[in-house]
Amino acid sequence: MGRKEKNEQQREGIRQMILKEAKNLFLKDGYEATSMRKIAQGAGISPTTIYLYYKDKSDMAYALHKEGFKILGKQFMVLQSVENAFERLKAMGKIYLRFALENPDFYEIMFIMKEPIEFLSKQDTCEWEEGEQAFNSLLNTVADCKKEGFFKEMDERIVALNIWALVHGLCSLKLQGHLDHVAAAHLGEDMQRDVLDDAYNGLILMISSLR
Structure with a gap:
């Protein structure tokens, strides 16, 4: 060397x-x-x-933000070979959930902290390359789902945004302990089940009806 x-x-x-x-x-x-x-x-x-x-700590926050998206992006890459669009959509959600649980530190910086986005807004460009790549993966999958008969008469951009927001909500509630707390109060003995998995499966069931 x-x-x-x-x-x-x-x-x-x-x-x-x-x-x-x-x-x-x-x-x-x-x-x-x-x-x-x-x-x-x-x-x-x-x-x-x-x-x-x-140059400052906001620069570091954004660098960490990018590192997290690199990890998530690599995990999404394995889904490119999944031809069935709705199965791909379900798998994307599963990967997103697993990423949040396995990388809570990166998830906090990527999707909870406001500083990385504030740093980006102060730059000469408003392009969010790493975030756009992740969202476009979801958007393209939703568009493919439309070709399979889902989300008829719906704007795929709005559908993709809503799906992301809903899955992000599940992740945030789980990571902060709110999901398990409410489940314990209302499910009682059923708490032996995987609450996050059940909640996600319920979400997928609702989404699958939009066809």
């Missing part, structure tokens, strides 16, 4: 340490209470060095 490659590898290692520490502090202490100095200290670098990698 040449000197240039070693330097680049070292830089990438430091970048990952910075992002890891930023993610931990954002979620533990809150975005507002986290300072660049505190992130640098936790990452084991000087406050001066950290500015060689990120």
Whole structure:
């Protein structure tokens, strides 16, 4: 390995340490209470060095936001071979739910924290490449469902937006404990069942009737 490659590898290692520490502090202490100095200290670098990698903490929040979408996007990629559009739609929802449960830290930054989107809105472009790729996967699948007879006379953009909002709602309620709390109060002995899975299956049943 040449000197240039070693330097680049070292830089990438430091970048990952910075992002890891930023993610931990954002979620533990809150975005507002986290300072660049505190992130640098936790990452084991000087406050001066950290500015060689990120101009401010909103830049870091957006970088973490992008990292999360890369993970989610790779998981969606496996569905490209699923020809039945409605089966693909159901699988997308399952992947989204699993992603949220397995990566609650990234999910919080991607879909709960407002700072990454605020960072994007301050840039010269309003393009949201990583988010658009994920949403377009859903939108294209909804459009394919229309070809199979679903969502007749409905705008696929509105359908896709509503489906995303509903599944996101389930994820948020689960991650914050509200879904299990309400289920425990109203389902009682049935709580041995997978409440999130049951709720999602119920949602799919309702969606499947729109044909």
